[in-house]
Amino acid sequence: xxxxxxxxxxIADMVAPGSRVLDIGCADGALLAYLAAEKNVDGRxxxxxxxxxxxxxxxxxxxIQGDADNDLPTxxxxxxxxxxxxxxxxxxxxxxxxxxxxxxxxxxxIVSVPNFGYWRVRLGLLATGRMPHSSLLAHSWYxxxxxxxxxxxxxxxxxxxxxxxxxxAQMLDRDGQPWxxxxxxxxxxxxxxxxxxxxxxxx
Amino acid sequence: xxxxxxMSLSETIxxxxxxxAGRTLVVDAPLTLxxxxxxxxxxxxxxxxxxxxxxxxxxILVCHALTGDQFVADTHPITGKPGWWTTLIGPGxxxxxxxxxxxCSNVLGGCLGTTGPKEINPATGQxxxxxxxxxxxxxxxxxxVKLVDHLGIDQLFCAIGGSMGGMQVLKWATAxxxxxFAAVPIATASRHSAQNxxxxxxxxxxxxxxxxxxxxxxxxxxxxPERGLAVARMAAHITYLSEVALxxxxxxxxxxxxxxxxxxxxxxxxxxxxxxxxxxxxxxFDANSYLYITRATDYFDLAAEHGGQLAEAFRGTPVRxxxxxxxxxxxxxxxxxxxxxxxxxxxxxxxxxxxxxxDAGHDAFLLDEPEFFxxxxxxxxxxxxxxxxx
Numbered sequence: 176x177x178x179x180x181x182x183x184x185x186i187a188d189m190v191a192p193g194s195r196v197l198d199i200g201c202a203d204g205a206l207l208a209y210l211a212a213e214k215n216v217d218g219r220x221x222x223x224x225x226x227x228x229x230x231x232x233x234x235x236x237x238x239i240q241g242d243a244d245n246d247l248p249t250x251x252x253x254x255x256x257x258x259x260x261x262x263x264x265x266x267x268x269x270x271x272x273x274x275x276x277x278x279x280x281x282x283x284x285i286v287s288v289p290n291f292g293y294w295r296v297r298l299g300l301l302a303t304g305r306m307p308h309s310s311l312l313a314h315s316w317y318x319x320x321x322x323x324x325x326x327x328x329x330x331x332x333x334x335x336x337x338x339x340x341x342x343x344a345q346m347l348d349r350d351g352q353p354w355x356x357x358x359x360x361x362x363x364x365x366x367x368x369x370x371x372x373x374x375x376x377x378x
Numbered sequence: 379x380x381x382x383x384x385m386s387l388s389e390t391i392x393x394x395x396x397x398x399a400g401r402t403l404v405v406d407a408p409l410t411l412x413x414x415x416x417x418x419x420x421x422x423x424x425x426x427x428x429x430x431x432x433x434x435x436x437x438i439l440v441c442h443a444l445t446g447d448q449f450v451a452d453t454h455p456i457t458g459k460p461g462w463w464t465t466l467i468g469p470g471x472x473x474x475x476x477x478x479x480x481x482c483s484n485v486l487g488g489c490l491g492t493t494g495p496k497e498i499n500p501a502t503g504q505x506x507x508x509x510x511x512x513x514x515x516x517x518x519x520x521x522x523v524k525l526v527d528h529l530g531i532d533q534l535f536c537a538i539g540g541s542m543g544g545m546q547v548l549k550w551a552t553a554x555x556x557x558x559f560a561a562v563p564i565a566t567a568s569r570h571s572a573q574n575x576x577x578x579x580x581x582x583x584x585x586x587x588x589x590x591x592x593x594x595x596x597x598x599x600x601x602x603p604e605r606g607l608a609v610a611r612m613a614a615h616i617t618y619l620s621e622v623a624l625x626x627x628x629x630x631x632x633x634x635x636x637x638x639x640x641x642x643x644x645x646x647x648x649x650x651x652x653x654x655x656x657x658x659x660x661x662x663f664d665a666n667s668y669l670y671i672t673r674a675t676d677y678f679d680l681a682a683e684h685g686g687q688l689a690e691a692f693r694g695t696p697v698r699x700x701x702x703x704x705x706x707x708x709x710x711x712x713x714x715x716x717x718x719x720x721x722x723x724x725x726x727x728x729x730x731x732x733x734x735x736x737d738a739g740h741d742a743f744l745l746d747e748p749e750f751f752x753x754x755x756x757x758x759x760x761x762x763x764x765x766x767x768x
Binding site: 239251254 | 719724726730731732734755759760761
């Protein structure tokens with residue numbers, strides 16, 4: 176069996192077997208390959224980096240070169256059961272439109288975001304007076320692709336604004352282990368390094 | 379006197395073709411062309427490699443480009459050069475002829491055995507010349523369908539081709555989605571741009587401006603518009619290469635001389651190279667075929683055939699697509715491939731898309747580009763697994 180990064184494994188667990196999945200920002204296709212092998216999923220991918228796309232196609236995955244901001248609008252409504260956006264929303268130009276697109280083209284969206292409210296991030300800025308670094312935010316301020324960072328609370332606020340239903344929310348600690356804590360509580364916004372959300376459009 | 383020298387060149391080509399033991403399908407049934415004209419009967423010259431399996435599920439149709447031919451993986455009967463995709467197709471190669479049955483046919487309107495303007499018009503006993511009806515990419519595919527029927531194949535495992543070959547692939551996969559499992563259109567477009575048409579028009583005008591073209595009836599005068607055809611090839615050849623590749627290869631280097639000649643000889647290597655390209659091309663290609671085939675690509679517009687919506691061409695398609703473009707291809711740039719990909723996305727089609735980084739220009743699809751081969755191999759193997767071939 177393929178070994179998978181913990182947060183990706185958590186995402187995979189949210190996907191029903193035999194479903195149609197679009198993985199946006201699929202990198203080297205690890206999640207898609209896992210879903211195809213373990214869950215018999217009909218998977219498609221989208222990836223910005225050409226090296227990533229080529230690696231995916233080389234391994235037999237259906238992946239196109241593209242990005243969430245420009246290419247999601249080309250898909251029809253309800254084309255997929257799940258649209259997955261892992262650790263990418265904060266790097267899009269229009270996160271609000273992207274989140275809308277995800278829930279338009281798929282019945283469910285699975286989105287993971289780094290939590291800018293995580294205590295280490297807050298403390299880093301407070302103590303050093305410099306832009307925070309963490310395992311999920313590894314870049315310097317001048318070369319980071321992460322241009323729209325948010326906290327767990329911010330993300331839930333946007334989901335509410337868009338009329339989305341949070342079907343599942345998993346708060347992950349530094350090791351990618353799920354934390355048994357309510358996503359909409361104070362603790363989650365301090366303690367989770369990232370959140371993984373299963374969302375759908377309210378009917 | 380050498381009897382060969384008494385033969386017209388087209389006769390030489392015909393005999394060479396027959397001698398090369400290429401196979402020919404003779405269809406004694408009319409073919410109604412997209413223009414409405416009817417070919418009462420026609421021939422399709424083709425080559426095959428490998429063996430068709432018992433389930434007839436391992437056939438790969440290779441569609442050739444504008445000036446290509448069916449000799450994709452063996453020695454060309456006229457030039458004696460290796461086939462144009464011998465890097466890709468053969469035993470143990472990416473398209474392994476020990477696993478797949480590879481078919482490549484000369485397109486309708488071509489000049490290597492398939493019915494085209496230099497073949498004899500049964501109604502007159504003379505070569506067709508400009509009496510040959512205008513043909514389209516769709517007509518080329520219709521003739522290939524007859525060939526695939528003749529070979530007893532219900533569904534091609536894969537249709538693959540670059541440039542005009544890619545247009546045939548798109549036509550195959552959209553007109554016969556149930557007969558193509560996987561489609562690989564490479565360095566191509568869903569329609570010809572104004573610039574594409576413009577370059578073709580330059581080529582055609584060069585041919586027609588040659589007095590030896592004789593209004594298209596040069597064969598009656600025992601002439602050949604070699605200068606016009608050579609110029610057409612020279613102009614086209616520039617579009618197949620990138621500026622970077624051309625400069626790297628030739629720069630401003632002089633040809634067999636130490637200084638410029640203050641004249642119009644081929645002072646520069648690039649001139650000499652183009653003249654050679656033109657001269658060698660006329661040995662193997664018919665000028666009228668060049669007119670007809672360039673016209674067919676100009677007329678190609680897949681969206682127009684579907685109410686102006688390209689996505690409609692792909693609606694409900696079960697075909698697995700792999701669209702490939704090259705960064706330095708300015709003849710069929712990546713943006714054209716993206717149009718195809720977005721149309722496939724719009725119907726949630728199964729599509730992979732890779733843009734290969736290279737400075738080789740449009741011709742990159744004919745070259746040994748490792749990244750191109752690696753992705754193509756991955757796609758074909760992935761499809762073969764789904765099709766139960768491996």
